[in-house]
Amino acid sequence: xxxxxxxxxxxxxxxxxxxxxxxxxxxxxxxxxxxxxxxxxxxxxxxxxxxxxxxxxxxxxxxxxxxxxxxxxxxxxxxxxxxxxxxxxxxxxxxxxxxxxxxxxxxxxxxxxxxxxxxxxxxxxxxxxxxxxxxxxxxxxxxxxxxxxxxxxxxxxxxxxxxxxxxxxxxxxxxxxxxxxxxxxxxxxxxxxxxxxxxxxxxxxxxxxxxxxxxxxxxxxxxxxxxxxxxxxxxxxxxxxxxxxxxxxxxxxxxxxxxxxxxxxxxxxxxxxxxxxxxxxxxxxxxxxxxxxxxxxxxxxxxxxxxxxxxxxxxxxxxxxxxx
Ligand code: GZL
Numbered sequence: 620x621x622x623x624x625x626x627x628x629x630x631x632x633x634x635x636x637x638x639x640x641x642x643x644x645x646x647x648x649x650x651x652x653x654x655x656x657x658x659x660x661x662x663x664x665x666x667x668x669x670x671x672x673x674x675x676x677x678x679x680x681x682x683x684x685x686x687x688x689x690x691x692x693x694x695x696x697x698x699x700x701x702x703x704x705x706x707x708x709x710x711x712x713x714x715x716x717x718x719x720x721x722x723x724x725x726x727x728x729x730x731x732x733x734x735x736x737x738x739x740x741x742x743x744x745x746x747x748x749x750x751x752x753x754x755x756x757x758x759x760x761x762x763x764x765x766x767x768x769x770x771x772x773x774x775x776x777x778x779x780x781x782x783x784x785x786x787x788x789x790x791x792x793x794x795x796x797x798x799x800x801x802x803x804x805x806x807x808x809x810x811x812x813x814x815x816x817x818x819x820x821x822x823x824x825x826x827x828x829x830x831x832x833x834x835x836x837x838x839x840x841x842x843x844x845x846x847x848x849x850x851x852x853x854x855x856x857x858x859x860x861x862x863x864x865x866x867x868x869x870x871x872x873x874x875x876x877x878x879x880x881x882x883x884x885x886x887x888x889x890x891x892x893x894x895x896x897x898x899x900x901x902x903x904x905x906x907x908x909x910x911x912x913x914x915x916x917x918x919x920x921x922x923x924x925x926x927x928x929x930x931x932x933x934x935x936x937x938x939x940x941x942x943x
Contacts, residue, residue, distance in 0.1 A: 655703030668943035669899035676902025762800020826852025830859035886934035
């Protein structure tokens with residue numbers, strides 16, 4: 620139908636008067652963006668805070684969130700991604716429990732024309748075009764920061780510094796990289812040695828269980844420090860150390876990562892010596908990225924979160940300010 624400009628303007632004004640929008644079929648413009656988010660599980664205080672941040676940010680941004688908790692199983696995450704593809708969501712976000720095994724399902728998402736944003740953890744896939752952006756912490760640097768703190772705390776001593784290590788989930792990016800960064804840092808002083816290292820799967824219960832086994836195996840030997848890849852395992856280990864009649868944070872120095880409230884409370888109680896911050900508050904950044912993507916903008920390939928190191932000396936002052 621060929622309406623002359625003046626009549627087209629009148630027609631447009633008439634449509635606006637009905638409160639409808641002008642772009643596309645009625646209702647198309649106010650269709651909510653739909654984000655499918657595959658979350659690892661609820662294994663730690665960090666993860667709980669991360670989920671809360673994502674859900675709140677989606678609500679604040681007016682984005683419809685399809686949320687799937689995988690109970691820390693990769694096959695559940697892959698199932699969730701396939702469901703999101705079938706539902707034709709606008710964007711998929713994934714916090715991958717382990718680094719490998721994602722190529723097939725990410726290629727399915729790409730074939731369906733659904734962009735994938737990696738949050739929290741990265742995957743190891745040769746074809747980096749399978750995701751549009753990764754937002755999360757630099758885990759290797761977190762490991763270095765933990766190692767540098769222990770180097771500084773033990774400098775000037777003569778005897779060997781025997782360290783126990785509670786690793787995160789086997790195959791997970793934070794576990795691989797935090798180990799790598801810590802080992803790189805402690806090379807600076809040959810007195811520092813990792814005497815035992817085992818996964819506590821990022822959970823408090825497993826951290827306690829493995830620490831109990833460590834202490835039994837180390838009976839009669841001096842253990843100077845524990846390096847835990849997250850606060851939850853450190854808090855479990857603290858219980859094990861106390862049940863063994865030792866003083867956590869005094870008899871055994873404890874350095875961990877995340878910076879959750881429980882860690883600050885343990886530092887105020889003198890049971891933990893330092894926590895290296897790893898922020899779970901990725902929600903707002905993720906929702907902005909979803910909106911930018913759908914507005915046709917190109918996302919940065921890598922979005923890093925800024926973080927600090929919190930020794931026990933500042934815990935009481937910092938605790939009231941903590942958001943997770
Ligand atoms: C780090 C995150 C890790 C936390 C753990 O970004 O993937 O997983 O350090 C959590 O507490 O379980």
